[in-house]
Amino acid sequence: MNTYYTGYYSSPVGLIKVQSNTDYIVSLDFIDNKLPDDENHNFLITNCLNQLQEYFEGKRVQFNLPLLPSGTDFQKAVWSELMNVPFGSIKTYKDIAVAINNPKAVRAVGGANNKNPIPLIIPCHRIIGSSGKLVGYGGGLWRKEWLLNHEKVK
Template sequence: MEYLGYYTSPLGMIRVINDEDYLLGLDFIDEELKQENKNKLTENIIKQLSEYFIGERLEFNIPILLNGTEFQKNVWKELIKIPYGETATYKDIAVRIGNPKAVRAVGGANNKNKIAVVIPCHRVIGMSGKLVGYAGGISKKEWLLNHENKNKKLIDKR
């Protein structure tokens, strides 16, 4: 059975889709499409999103079910390793997964990420340092990176 919840973030509405055990999807949407049908995992995901957006959570502790090709799964697992407040290039990810020539394929896998924010594809940037390619839009990517940088600086001062 699938469960559905919504979270109103500073960037707009986020839809959360999960089953009994795993987060299956998390994306930005314009409006609630169906009535919520939450379980304990849905509530936990929304709680962790809230903590992230107020700057209290640096890492998510949510079980994720990755649905994609082996290549995509390898890319997404590598994205999760990018530390909060830091970035990596598509080339960096390609090298880390042992396929340095697969830069475009990494971009394609990034584009197919169905679990925004938790699998932090927003932390992947172009070789020149430019913000490129974010399904939620470049303005959301920029906001997320600025949010993390600001909070990381506060945490580093502690």
């Protein structure tokens, strides 16, 4: 049986809940309320919370954490490609579809983005519509806009 650990970070875009198993970060969620009895840190959670702090302070442009997102092979391919989109940059859903050698899968890429279990660290907020519009962010478009502004995306 896996042991899971939980930590919370109060960010400028709301409360963030981070979960890990013994070896990997497995989820990050924007939540409304902290569950006071639910905090159980391990080194990995502490490290993740520190890296989130550095990111929001403008001191970190890349996360360095072991990740284990749960999803289909297609979703994992999309999420892996998202990790190649650097801080301060954006790509379109079509760019990601082309990069994973499935250029007709633009909508499926959007669906995979929506199911990203570790947003922010797997930077799905850096993906925009082909028209240049901010579309589809599970955490809310206002958060996507805030994060892109934070990263000084033009």
